[in-house]
Amino acid sequence: MAALAYLHFGWTLRALEASAYLWVLLVLVLIDWDTRLLPNRITLPGIGAGLALGALGLLHRDWSIVPLPHAALGALIGYALIWIPDRLYRLVRHRRGFGGGDRKMLALIGAWLGPLAVCDAFALAVCAGAILGGLWAAIRRRQIQSAIPFGPFLAIGGAVALFFHLSWF
Numbered sequence: 773m774a775a776l777a778y779l780h781f782g783w784t785l786r787a788l789e790a791s792a793y794l795w796v797l798l799v800l801v802l803i804d805w806d807t808r809l810l811p812n813r814i815t816l817p818g819i820g821a822g823l824a825l826g827a828l829g830l831l832h833r834d835w836s837i838v839p840l841p842h843a844a845l846g847a848l849i850g851y852a853l854i855w856i857p858d859r860l861y862r863l864v865r866h867r868r869g870f871g872g873g874d875r876k877m878l879a880l881i882g883a884w885l886g887p888l889a890v891c892d893a894f895a896l897a898v899c900a901g902a903i904l905g906g907l908w909a910a911i912r913r914r915q916i917q918s919a920i921p922f923g924p925f926l927a928i929g930g931a932v933a934l935f936f937h938l939s940w941f
Contacts, residue, residue, distance in 0.1 A: 773791060773794035773795060773798065774791040774794075774795075776794070777790035777791040777794060778791070780935055784834065785834060785835055785836075786834065786836075786837055789825055789836065789837055789884075790837065790934055792821075793822075793884045793930075793934065794931060794934070796814065796818050796880070797881075797927040797930055797931060798927070799814060800814060800815070800877055800923050800927060801923055801924045803923075804873070804921040804922075804923030804924060805921055805923070808919065808921050809871070809873060810871065810873025810874065810876065810877050810923050811873070812873075812876065815873060815876035815877055815879075815880050816876065818880040818883070818884075819847055819876065819879050819880045819883045820883075821883075821884075822843050822846075822847065822880060822882075822883025822884040823840065823843050823844060823847065823883050825837070825843070825884070826838055826839055826840035826841075826842065826844070826883070827840045829843075837884060837886070837934075838885060838886035838889075842886035842887060843882075843883045843884070843886060844883070845882075845886070845887045846881075846882030846883055846884075846885060846886040846887045846889070846890045847879040847880075847882045847883040848879070848882070849882055849887045849890055849891065850875075850878035850879040850880070850881055850882030850883070850890040850893075850894070851875050851876070851878065851879040851882070853878055853890070853891070853894045854870050854874050854875040854878050854894075855875050857869060857870070858870040858875070870922060871922075873923070874922045874923065874926065877923055877926050877927075878890060878893070878894060878897075878926055881893050881926065881929075881930040881933070884930075884934075885930070885933055885934060885937065888937065889933040889934070889937040890933070892929070892932075892933045892936075892937050893926065893929035893930045893932070893933040894926075894929060895929070896925075896928060896929035896932050896933065897926045897928060897929035897930075898925075900925045900928050900929065901920070901922060901925040905920055908920075
């Protein structure tokens, strides 16, 4: 992951930031896949780190992927992108559709990448989850009755958005 970051960004502080971001996503994927939990002790400091790096970006453009206003808005939008559908699902089905960790993980992605990229990351995660979940159900020849961890799909969307969305800023 560090090599991908350095190949994309060169030997810059942004490459170091991107590498740290990708490692955090990997840790969250492994934990979510194994436990179906996205721990606050990783997601909350991750949001804080994205905001802190955004604050550094106010001092010098090359010190952060996105400046603080974009990081803060990205975190809020990321949280809302999962909170709103979860509330609607809860009204209809009387149970949760997403876990609280998913909201915080997408807020983390938004804090590191900004508001436009977090929307892309969420859209990619939903598409990847639908396609892979559908394939999994088709292979097993039945409907999916148990919850599938969404963190790995958020990580896929967040990684793709890192490398292919930054030109918008």
